Amino acid sequence: MINKKIIAWALYDLANTAFTSPFRTIFWPLLVTVFLNGNEFQLGTTVTLAILIFSIVIPFLGAFSDSTKIRMPFIIIPTLIVILLISALPLFSLFWNLVIVCISIVLYNISLSIYNALLPEIAPEREIGKISGMGMGAGFLGTILSLLAAYLILRHFATESLETVDGIKAVFPALGAFFLVFSLPIFFMIKDTKTKRQKVNYSKVFMEIKSTFKNLAVLKEMTSFLISAALFSNALAAIDVFFFLFAKREIGVSLAGFMILFMAQSIGACLGAIIFGRFADRHGPKAMLTIGGLSWILVVVMFIFSKSIVVFWIAGILGSIAFGGTFAASRVLFIFLAPRKKIGEFFGYSQIAGKFSGLFGPAIAGWLIVYYSYNIALAMVLILLIASFLFLQKIPDVRRIAH
Numbered sequence: 001m002i003n004k005k006i007i008a009w010a011l012y013d014l015a016n017t018a019f020t021s022p023f024r025t026i027f028w029p030l031l032v033t034v035f036l037n038g039n040e041f042q043l044g045t046t047v048t049l050a051i052l053i054f055s056i057v058i059p060f061l062g063a064f065s066d067s068t069k070i071r072m073p074f075i076i077i078p079t080l081i082v083i084l085l086i087s088a089l090p091l092f093s094l095f096w097n098l099v100i101v102c103i104s105i106v107l108y109n110i111s112l113s114i115y116n117a118l119l120p121e122i123a124p125e126r127e128i129g130k131i132s133g134m135g136m137g138a139g140f141l142g143t144i145l146s147l148l149a150a151y152l153i154l155r156h157f158a159t160e161s162l163e164t165v166d167g168i169k170a171v172f173p174a175l176g177a178f179f180l181v182f183s184l185p186i187f188f189m190i191k192d193t194k195t196k197r198q199k200v201n202y203s204k205v206f207m208e209i210k211s212t213f214k215n216l217a218v219l220k221e222m223t224s225f226l227i228s229a230a231l232f233s234n235a236l237a238a239i240d241v242f243f244f245l246f247a248k249r250e251i252g253v254s255l256a257g258f259m260i261l262f263m264a265q266s267i268g269a270c271l272g273a274i275i276f277g278r279f280a281d282r283h284g285p286k287a288m289l290t291i292g293g294l295s296w297i298l299v300v301v302m303f304i305f306s307k308s309i310v311v312f313w314i315a316g317i318l319g320s321i322a323f324g325g326t327f328a329a330s331r332v333l334f335i336f337l338a339p340r341k342k343i344g345e346f347f348g349y350s351q352i353a354g355k356f357s358g359l360f361g362p363a364i365a366g367w368l369i370v371y372y373s374y375n376i377a378l379a380m381v382l383i384l385l386i387a388s389f390l391f392l393q394k395i396p397d398v399r400r401i402a403h
Contacts, residue, residue, distance in 0.1 A: 005122045006131055008185035012075075012115060013135040015182030017142035018175045019108055021266075022150050023086060026244045026258065027171050028101060033245060035165060036094040043241055044366025046098045050105035051359050057106070058113055065114055071121075072192050074114040078107035079183055087176030090169035115186075122190065136273065136327075143266040146178050147259050154255070162255045221395055222337050228391035229330060232293070234361030235384035236323070238377070241362045242369065246303070250374050251312045261316050268317050269324030276325030285333035286397050292326035293389040295319070300382045304375050337395070 024047075032038035065074055082104045089100060123131045153174045157167030247253035253261070280288045295318055302315040361384065368377040 004185075005190050006134070008189040009115075009118060009122055010131070010135045010138040011182050012186040014138040014142035014145070015179050016079075016108070016112065017139050018146040018179040019082065019086065019104075021143040021262065022146050022171070023175050024105075025240055026255075026262070027150070027168065027175070028089070029241065029245050030163070030248075030255070031090065031168060031172075032094065032097060034163070035168065036097060038094050038098070039366070040242055040245065040369040041363070041366040041371075042094075042098055044238070044362035044364070046102050047105060047237070047241055048359060048361075048363035050102045051109075053102075054106045054109045055359070058110060061110060062113060062117070065117065070192055071114050071118055072187075072190060075111045075118075076187050078111040079179070082107050082111070083176045083180050083183075086179075087173040089172050118190065121193065137270060140266045140270045140324075142182070144263045146175060147263050149174055149178050151256070151259055224391045224394040225334065225337055228388045228395075231384050231388035231391065232296075232326070234359065235296075235381045235388065236361075238361035238365035238381050238384075239319075242365060242374075242377070246374050247312065251307055251309055253309065253312065261313060265316055265320035265323075268320035269327075272321035272324030273328040274324075275321075277328040280329045280333075284397050285329040285336065286392070286395060288329040289326055289333060289392055290389075292322045292329065293385065293392060295322035296326075297382065297385050297389065300378055300385060304378045304382070333395070 029040075029043055032043055033040070061074065065071055085100050085104045089097060092100060119132060119135075150171045151162075153170050154162040154164075154167040157164045157170060244258055247258050247261075248255075276288045276292065299315045299319040299322070302311055306312075361381070364380060365377040368380055
């Protein structure tokens with residue numbers, strides 16, 4: 001039965017898309033490059049630096065949260081700070097803008113990491129997958145709603161174009177308000193459980209992290225999966241940061257046109273997750289990931305060799321379906337690869353790989369865009385996707401192997 005805590009948990013997934021979708025993909029890059037005279041390399045370096053800082057601090061914060069069972073302060077406090085920072089972002093110069101966004105990305109990822117750890121505590125074990133999917137669906141809905149909210153703000157200030165200075169600046173506090181309103185249920189409805197809290201041994205945490213990397217060296221199938229996932233994530237992180245700027249500068253897509261595409265992509269990703277998830281049960285998750293990987297390679301090739309608006313739309317929708325599908329299928333493959341008795345430990349390995357998502361892709365892509373071109377940056381993304389695909393092929397079809 002879906003209770004109030006689960007609804008509150010899912011609504012936070014809806015809320016935080018205001019940061020991941022309209023903010024980081026559209027309006028922050030637009031603010032930096034058009035109104036503050038920044039460039040893509042600065043955008044990519046900011047994201048990379050934030051992911052690096054997060055990767056260093058989260059194992060220790062996560063260990064503290066696991067040992068003390070203190071969760072909610074690590075969600076509420078970072079979320080409120082992020083909301084304040086992004087709401088006030090247009091008031092700052094380029095340098096401080098980049099610093100503030102770097103801090104915001106670190107805090108956002110901390111809150112998201114601890115938020116994910118809440119799921120096993122509020123959901124029955126038999127319904128974790130179902131409720132996880134519910135949160136994913138809420139996230140896609142949040143993308144559409146936050147884009148609609150941003151569009152209404154832009155229309156209020158619009159003359160001939162949506163890209164007015166006042167309109168763009170007004171979007172940031174509006175996104176902050178969206179984030180806050182849909183976060184309130186989790187703030188008030190979910191409380192930390194009162195249990196005996198252990199003292200955190202940070203030396204032990206460090207040794208466990210070191211041991212994890214040593215263990216991965218002998219787990220060839222899982223290592224191939226994690227490397228493939230990390231390469232794929234860096235490729236997509238680069239696309240995520242620069243997708244709107246590419247559409248605007250290389251294809252000539254307007255802000256309004258891109259927002260419509262982005263909403264259509266949210267629907268495509270949702271359909272992709274449903275379709276690929278069902279076919280993964282029938283044909284195996286590796287087969288579906290192979291299709292998803294080839295689809296993404298095709299999408300990037302289309303971006304490189306055609307600047308047609310029609311081709312751009314086709315590639316954008318295909319990419320969104322492949323994105324949702326690979327997300328769903330990769331989780332299934334991971335579960336099949338992990339020994340049943342060590343599933344929790346292996347999810348820890350997956351989180352480590354996730355921390356490297358965006359660690360180098362955005363910075364390298366931004367540098368290539370500034371000093372060469374978007375096509376050269378896309379070629380780098382294509383190399384990452386091909387490398388990810390090749391590592392995927394090293395993994396056997398393990399759907400029928402019992403652990």
